[in-house]
Amino acid sequence: MSKNIKKIGVMTSGGDAPGMNAAIRSVVRTCAYYNIECVGIYRGFEGIMEGDFRPMDARSVKGIVNKGGTVLKSARSKEFRTPEGRKIAHDQLKNAQVDALVVIGGDGTFNGGLVFNKEFDFPVIGIPCTIDNDIFGTTHTIGFDTALNTVVDCIDKIRDTASSHNRLFFVEVMGRDVGHIALNAGVGAGAEEILIPEENLGLDRLLESLHRSKRSGKSSSIVVVAEGDKIGKNVFELKDYVEANMDEYDVRVSVLGHMQRGGSPSCFDRVLASRMGVKAVETLLEGKTNYMVGLLNEKIELTHLREAIKGQSKIDRELLRVSEIMTT
Amino acid sequence: MSKNIKKIGVMTSGGDAPGMNAAIRSVVRTCAYYNIECVGIYRGFEGIMEGDFRPMDARSVKGIVNKGGTVLKSARSKEFRTPEGRKIAHDQLKNAQVDALVVIGGDGTFNGGLVFNKEFDFPVIGIPCTIDNDIFGTTHTIGFDTALNTVVDCIDKIRDTASSHNRLFFVEVMGRDVGHIALNAGVGAGAEEILIPEENLGLDRLLESLHRSKRSGKSSSIVVVAEGDKIGKNVFELKDYVEANMDEYDVRVSVLGHMQRGGSPSCFDRVLASRMGVKAVETLLEGKTNYMVGLLNEKIELTHLREAIKGQSKIDRELLRVSEIMTT
Amino acid sequence: MSKNIKKIGVMTSGGDAPGMNAAIRSVVRTCAYYNIECVGIYRGFEGIMEGDFRPMDARSVKGIVNKGGTVLKSARSKEFRTPEGRKIAHDQLKNAQVDALVVIGGDGTFNGGLVFNKEFDFPVIGIPCTIDNDIFGTTHTIGFDTALNTVVDCIDKIRDTASSHNRLFFVEVMGRDVGHIALNAGVGAGAEEILIPEENLGLDRLLESLHRSKRSGKSSSIVVVAEGDKIGKNVFELKDYVEANMDEYDVRVSVLGHMQRGGSPSCFDRVLASRMGVKAVETLLEGKTNYMVGLLNEKIELTHLREAIKGQSKIDRELLRVSEIMTT
Amino acid sequence: MSKNIKKIGVMTSGGDAPGMNAAIRSVVRTCAYYNIECVGIYRGFEGIMEGDFRPMDARSVKGIVNKGGTVLKSARSKEFRTPEGRKIAHDQLKNAQVDALVVIGGDGTFNGGLVFNKEFDFPVIGIPCTIDNDIFGTTHTIGFDTALNTVVDCIDKIRDTASSHNRLFFVEVMGRDVGHIALNAGVGAGAEEILIPEENLGLDRLLESLHRSKRSGKSSSIVVVAEGDKIGKNVFELKDYVEANMDEYDVRVSVLGHMQRGGSPSCFDRVLASRMGVKAVETLLEGKTNYMVGLLNEKIELTHLREAIKGQSKIDRELLRVSEIMTT
Known part of the structure; x- marks a missing residue:
């Protein structure tokens, strides 16, 4: 166990995701378990620079394992992208005697942590938490599973009205540049096209x-569209194109939007967050830095932050094939 | 009991709403209880003209009380708006020996029923079923309560991300020309402005x-906007205006869309649909026609379809006052 | 407006119910709106005697409108039932300069409030909040609607397994001495017997x-049993009796238990709680005491606490008739 | 592709689980994709003996991906355990020209399939579908993930009332002889003891x-108890013991029961079922038999049915350690 680490700071950064609170709780409780002090840092890197820290003991995180959002809040910080900003941040951490950071978020968050480590040799461990599942080095990011359930629940509702009226719906889902949410939720919701x-x-x-699909006897259809998809300029133009070229359907659009980021996390995400939080703290205590904890082959494993950022989270080709068979 | 009515047709028409299936089930089971035949008519008035009828016995509606959408499907019919179309419809009903209709839907549906009755002296009873709650003669339409729960559930999720990021969200909800959904869901979700x-x-x-609101210490805000609201030309223009005139907030828009029409009905809507279905059939059997069944002072009462269409469903001024106090 | 009331205490007592937090929030916000001080009293009458008070401003109740349970906690107090206990309670309130009480709970709570008012002429208003809906003077208590949705959601799940296996389930639901939950949830869930x-x-x-029911073609059955029902000594004995006398079914029991008291309140309960909280504070400010606020014919009306306690909340006979027709 | 297989029978057997319908749908659609006939067999092995078969085409499984239970129903069969019963079953399959079976269920189901294959050299592939997750050769059985979400949702509700009243709850969950549900849901729900x-x-x-736990400042507690746990004779005796030996808590019991088997499947379970159904049919078409499809290291892999039955599904020791740290 590293003698040097007596106080760990934990923060959330970037887009919020369900399970962030469960991850915070796990970091805090693991620190308590090892008799390490823990401070919560508010609003990500912005909060480091402002010294917006509060001590967190085991009881301070009670009742949050099932809450969406993040009690530590999140923000994007321009200033932290400058050397001056990071210097201020480092001074704040030193003043508060914080010895290491657990940063919870996505690749932007990890990149900030990596740069900070390079400049100040400050120990940093990342926990992947984003609904988009677009991080290399983990099969699942925290929040992905919950977002999938939210999306299929919404599409199930849309299906009710689509099939009552024999309509075609384009449903836009989140996912940034990757199609993980669209592909999984599309298969889960029985979409006719993804x-x-x-x-x-x-x-x-x-x-x-x-x-x-129409000829095969389907009277209504759901097409799930990833926000990063390039087939049309956007989902409304897609609707216009289909309406102009196909008169069998009454076509509608639904953009699910930010509700996909909220809600009480699924059991899977809570358990994953609990496991990752333990590993993050224990990795710091082993004297390591610059790793992301991730789920690989059902085990929590380490991937260097550099690889996590550079690597590409690839779509499951086999699932793509399954999705085609399902729409027979 | 009216000797003349031996077979009742039941149909759903207009926008679908959660609880339509519970209402269908209630009509079918009540017919069975009174040993009256019942036929399901598919796709509303369109289906009458096409003679798309299927006999329904008590067992045929099992397992649908908790399903969204409508097993009888819904449609809008241009042809039924013509005397010729209605003549065809009447012939189909006569051929099938259907003696009376229960029409489930909103004011367009009721208007169709009323015209049809006038021309052919055909007994018609209406059941108010729309998420918008915009029907005179009932404090609650079937589907309204479920839609409110769907909306507050979505806004609760949006609140998670709004408060994590100190954002302002404009959330557009359904409701046609009235603000019932917006006002009730806004109060329920603790919206800062409605x-x-x-x-x-x-x-x-x-x-x-x-x-x-910002000065009073609120770091994030939810503004619920009824789709029929006229303050901006639409919710995206509203966002632009506020962003141009207020830099304290990062502003986002979420249009909840058609998912508000779907989903498993709430217990309230299932019970209401069960009660209304019984009353609709019993009213026909008493030899009455042209009434809508409605919930008034906790009892199922009759309102003439003409009044139900012409009358205005007014917003609850007292609740408006409550909403202002809640945002203190 | 009563000049005498400058500080109001609010507390929750008895069994908790979803919407208690929404009611607390409404009382606190209404006080803020009228520039009246408000103190939260922890653990009901027990907390009065211990002087466990905390000032609550408008911001202190943010983020609780959608939370189950009660942030003020609840407890049953033996000592408050003695004159000595109530004397201590009165001294505590006087010391803290609390001028009036809003008590949120059921008939036990109201009885405590009434006795306290009689002895010390202390203004008290009650808000009916219990899942059982067993209070005279209101068609709906806060929490009842949410509990109904929780119960039908559970029975929908049990129905999945019942119909997969052709089983008969006895499902015991809460409701103390009355059958409101059983009757409404039974109709809502399509139970074969209630x-x-x-x-x-x-x-x-x-x-x-x-x-x-079996002869009519039903392959599985749900019987909803109110916990206060006297047909068998308990639901397990009921199962034994039916198994001994009927071999067509594989019989199972499910006791839903305390989960019925929890969960995020429905929109209906949040709105009802918001309306009742406003009326409770305004009634105190009008100089009145010893009333319960209640929902009667869709309006918030006053009923004397004495009547609320003595009066009987009767089962809806018409709904009982509907339930019989639905099981045709 | 095996020339011999032109018609595949699919059935569900044993305790039902959410996702069974998604698995049936996947088998049916995959057959349609490969132009293989598919027949649905009702009520498991019982239905084979009775020849209760219905042809299923791609459209026959629409709208079931999100439904709990099993449209093919399930049953336990004593007669199939006898050589005579299996002979009858084989005759029925031959008469109906069914060439292979996909059996969906747990180890009892697989054992039946294995014996049947041995006696008649009949191709059989198994899909693991049970909420208990007690099958060797797959990290997740279909239904496990949904059951976990149902359980944590229930415990979240119980937590509301537990923390309002400072109570200790023993919550009994399913899982047969293993603790998978208890351990995962316990960590997910933040239980104090599992x-x-x-x-x-x-x-x-x-x-x-x-x-x-009490000394550390926790005012309420949830203890999750697996139904197979042996610490007390049952959960009610556990309650009695703790009440007799600890007066700090008001102790209650909740047995979650059969609702754990029902409900709409999670996205995870729907996707898993879709993937497994494809693999099951393709494995048969490759001429293989006696395998179970399973999820291993995120891929769908084959395990011999004999191993699947004999092997032991072990508890995750690392998660047990995480659970201890979380209750710090």
Whole structure:
């Protein structure tokens, strides 16, 4: 156990995701378990620079394991991207005698941590927490599973009205540049077509597929569209194109939006967050730095932050094939 | 009991709403209870003209009380608006020996029923079923309560991310020309401001209110906007205006959309639908026609369809006052 | 407006119910709106005697409108039932310059308030909050609607497994001595039989009904049993009796238990709590005491606490009739 | 592709689990994709013997991906355990020209399939579907993830009332002889203690742990108890023991029961079921038999049914350690 680490700071940064609170709780409780002090840092890197720290003991995180959002709040910080900003941040941490950081968030968060470590040799461990699941080095980011359940629950509701009226719905879901949410939620919700940035189906083949679907006896259809998809400029233009070229359907659009980021985390995300928080603190106590904890082959493993940022989270080709078979 | 009625047709029409299936089930089971035949008519008035009828016995509606959408499907029919179309419809009903209709839907549905009755002296009873709650003669339409729960559940999720990031969200909800959903869900979700068509707050006072809210210590805000509200041309313009005139907040928009029409109905809507279905059939059996069944002072009462269509469903002024006090 | 009331205490007592927090929030915000001080009293009458008070301003209740349970906690107090205990309580309130009480709970709570008012002429207003809906003077207590949704959601799940296996389930629900939850949730969940204390069906007729249900083609059955029902000594004995006398079904029991008291309140309960909290404070400010606020004919009205306690909350006979028709 | 297989039968057997319908749908759609006929077999092995078969095409499984229970129903069959019963079953399959079976269920189901294959050289592939997750050869059975979400949702509700009243709750969850549900849901719900059959804590240490928990400042507690746990004879005796030896808490019991088997499947379970159904059919078409499809290291892999039955699904020791740290 590293003698040098007596106080750990924990923060959340970037877009919030369900399970952030469960991860914070796990970091805090693991510190308590090892008799390490823990301070909560408010509003991410912004809060480091402002010294917005509060001591957190085991009881301070009670009742948050099932809450969406983040009790430590999140923010994006321009100033931290400058050397001056980071110097201020380092001074604040030194003043508060914080010896190491656990940063909870996505690749922007990890990049900030990595730069900070390089400049000040400050120990940093990352916990991947974003609904987009776009991080290399973990099969699941915290929040992804909950977002999938939120999305299928919404599409189930939309399906009720689609099938009552024989309508075609384009449902836009989040996911930044990757199609993980769209592909998984699309298969889960039984979507007739799934449009993801990794596969440019093309407008002609989309039309063809919708026609085939209609002929096969389907009276209503759901097309799940990843926000990063490039087939149309946006989902509304896609609707216009299909309406102009296909009169069998009454076409509607639904953009699910920010509700995908909120809500009480699923059991999977709570358990994952609990496991990752323990590993993050224990990795710091072993004297290591610059790692992300991740789920690989059902175990919590370490990946260097540099790889986590540079590596690409790839779509599951096999699941893509399953999705095609399911729409037979 | 009316000797003349031996077979009742039941149909759903207009926008679907949670509880339509519970209402269908109630009509079918009540017919079975009184040994009256019942036929389900598919796709509303369109289906009458096409003779798309199927006999329904008590067992045929099992397992649907908790399902969203409508097993009888819904549609809008242009042809039924013509005398020729209605003549065809009447012939189909006569051929099938259907003696009376229970029509489930909103004011468009009731108007169709009323015209049909006038021309052919055909017994018609209406059951109010729409999420908008915009029908005179009932304090609650079937589907309204479920839609409110869906909306507050979504806003609770949006609140998680709004408060994590200190953001201002404009959340657009359904409701056609009235603000019932916005007002009730706004109070239920603890919205900082509620914009409804019945009250034009004006852009200046909206800004003022948001500033006051910020000064009072609120770090994030939810503004619920009824789709029929006229303060901005639409919710995205509203966002632009506020962003241009207020830099304290990062502003986002979420349009909840059609998911508000779907989902498993709440217990309230299932019970209401069960009660209304019984009353609808019993009213026909008493030899009456042209009434809507409605909930008034906790009892199921009759209102003439003409009044139900012409009358106005007014916003609850007292609740508006409560909403202002809640945002103190 | 009463000049005498400058500080109001608010407390929750008895069994907790979803919406208690929304009611607390409404009382606190209404006080703030009228520039009246408000103190939260922890653990009901017990907390009065211990002087466990904390000042509550408008911001102190943020983020609780959608939370189950009660942030002020609840408890039962033996000592408050003695004159000595109440004397101590009165001294504590006087010391803290609390001028009036809003008590949130059921009839036990109201009785405590009434006795306290009688002895010390201390202004008291009650807000009915219990899942059982067993209070005279209001068609709905806060928490009842949420509990109904929780129960139908559970029974929907049990129905999945019942119908997969052709089983008969006895599902015991809460409700103390009345059958409101059982009757409403039973109709909502499409139960084949509903056993409530107000109607002793008798074991013979229950068996007969189950046989008839089986003959009519139902392969599985749900019987909802109110905890206060007297047909069997308890639900497990009921199961044994039916198993001994009917071999068509594989019989199971599910006692839903305390989860019925928890969970995020429905929109209906949040709105009701908001309306009642406003009326409670305004009634005190008008110089009145010893009233309960209640929902009667869709309006918030006053009923004397004495009547609220003595009066009986009766089962809806018409709904009982609807439930019989639904099981045709 | 095996020339011999032209028609596949699919059935569900044993205790039902959420996702069974998604698995059926996947098998049916995959058959359609490969132009193989598919017949649904009702009520498991019982239905084979009775020849209760219905042809299923791609459209016949629409709208079931999100439904709990099993549209094919499930049953336990005594007769199939006899050579005579299996002979009848084989005759029925031959008569209906069914060439292979996909059996969806748990180890009892797999054992039946294995014996049947041995006697008649009939191709059989198994899909693991049970909430208990007690099958060797897959990290997740279909239904496990949904059951975890149902359980944590229930415990979240119980927590509301526990913390309002400073109570200790024993919550009994399913899981047969293993503690997977208890351990995962216990960590997810933030339980203070988790009692599983794999670890006999002993009554003394349980008391000690509860005392320590109380001293550390916790005012309420949730103890999750696996149904297979042996520490007390049952959960009610556990309650009695703790009440007799600890007067700090008001103790209650909640047995969650059969609702754990129902409900709409989570996205995870729907996706898993879709993937497994494809693999099951493709494995048969490759001419293989007697395998179970399972999730291993995020891929769908084959395990011989014999191993799946004999092997032991072990508790995650690392998660047990995490659970201890979380209750610090």
